[in-house]
Amino acid sequence: MKVAIERAAFLKALTPVHRVVERRNTIPILSNVLLRVVEGGVLLKATDLDLEVSNRMPAMVEQPGAATVPAHMLYDIVRKAPEGSEISLTTGDGGTMKLMAGRARFELQMLPDSDFPDLDPGELPVRFSLTASELRRLIERTQFAISTEETRYYLNGIFFHVAGEGPDRRLRAVATDGHRLAKAEMTAPDGSDEMPGIIVPRKTIGEMQRLLEDGDANVTLELSDTKIRLSAGSIVLTSKLIDGTFPDYERVIPSGNDKEMVVSKDVFKNAVDRVSTISSDRGRAVKLALSEGRLVLTVNNPDSGSATDEIDVDYDAEPLEIGFNSRYLLDIADQLTTGEARFELADPGSPTLICDKEGGDALYVLMPMRV
Structure with missing residues (x-):
């Protein structure tokens, strides 16, 4: 096998392939990437037996062939090669692949390409x-x-x-x-x-x-x-x-929640983020106390103190106190796409539905916490 590849094209093609390879493997061949050189280009392939990614790239082929070499090592060599350089790969009978990039020379240990597993997808109707x-x-x-x-x-x-x-x-x-x-x-x-x-x-x-x-x-x-x-x-x-x-x-998406709160997504997210600064990694609970037009957020951490914040909301149902994991609230707020969020609530022990004010193509359900 003998082939020459432009360094930038090689790096771009190798990047999504080498990521599949686990850093530690009990099966040596799974640490390798397969390079199959055919007329006009190179096929790169890697697998962990559950997931396989392959990619093709153009190359100047002198002699077709195939080889498997350590995936992460090859990626690091190509990544560190001089920009604009041409990388040449050559294999012979010695069980190693010679790689040249500028003035740098490498010899990488190979494993037989015939041992490389193929994730056969079978029929995909x-x-x-x-x-x-x-x-x-x-x-x-x-x-x-x-x-x-x-x-x-x-x-x-x-x-x-x-x-x-x-x-x-x-x-x-x-x-x-x-x-x-x-x-x-x-x-x-x-x-x-x-x-x-x-x-x-x-x-x-x-x-x-x-x-x-x-x-x-x-x-x-x-x-x-x-x-x-x-x-x-x-x-x-x-x-x-x-x-x-x-x-x-x-079954877990609530349909009868009768209390509705509409709030600016960013104002709510920032308030949750502020008060959760004081929470511990284990106890991330934040209490939401709702009353007409007002939301008070409270976090109590026995080890470091407490925090409260208050924001304006659109809410006119009976007062309600409910607790949530602050990390989960922030995760959901990050996914909302409009300026205002709608919360549909029932009671402190029932799941709450969260979505964009106008509904949209996504919704989120969050179980409450005891606070």
């Missing part, structure tokens, strides 16, 4: 396209609510499914950790009608999000009950799905 910004919006508005509790593994991802009938069909993304729930939706793309309900794992979600930076570009999703494949330009991400049943989230 459902296929549809949407813009990168649409998919990114669904992910960003729900990702923060993904559970990190490994025992409830079926909550360790985002649940995507199609809801509704006919022209009202919506592609929904839902995530919950049992304390909060986030739901976002968009008009269902053409071709998604037969889509099964799927749970996309947390790590895959993170990699997908990074691949969706070009908001105007179209991306293609192909999926089955067990696998998903995202194609974005030259990059292809293939992943296993979580094998589990997502809970009936509709």
Whole structure:
């Protein structure tokens, strides 16, 4: 194998691929990236057996071939190579790959490319396209609510499914950790009608999000009950799905909350941020005391003191005191897209619904805390 690649193009192509590789691996080949050189270009591929990312880039090929070398080491070498330099890769019979970048010379240990695992997606009967910004919006508005509790593994991802009938069909993304729930939706793309309900794992979600930076570009999703494949330009991400049943989230979305508070999103967020300065990492509770036209926020920390703040709100129901995790309130406020937020409340022990004042395509449910 002998190939020459422009350094900037190599770095750009290698970046999304090497991220898949875990820093510590019990299987040596999984620490490596596969380089398959064919006429006109190079295919790069990395996997952790659950997630695989491949990318193609143009190159000046003298001799086709294939090799696997340590992914993070290769990435660091390319990243530190002189800007504007050309990187040449050569393999022979010695089990090493020679890499030249400017005057720098490296020899990297190889493992046989025949040992590199292939994540076969099998049949992917459902296929549809949407813009990168649409998919990114669904992910960003729900990702923060993904559970990190490994025992409830079926909550360790985002649940995507199609809801509704006919022209009202919506592609929904839902995530919950049992304390909060986030739901976002968009008009269902053409071709998604037969889509099964799927749970996309947390790590895959993170990699997908990074691949969706070009908001105007179209991306293609192909999926089955067990696998998903995202194609974005030259990059292809293939992943296993979580094998589990997502809970009936509709049951926890309150529909009869009779108390409504409307507040400036930024004013509310800043007030929560101010009073939570005094809270401890373990006890992040903030008490909201609502009365007509007024909201008083209070935090008590036995170790460091207390804090209160008061803001004006649009509220005319009976007085109410309710507690929430301040971190969760800030996370939700970050996802709201308009200037005003609407809170629909019932009592101190019932879940609260939070959304933009005019509703919109996303809503959030937050369980209260005792304060």
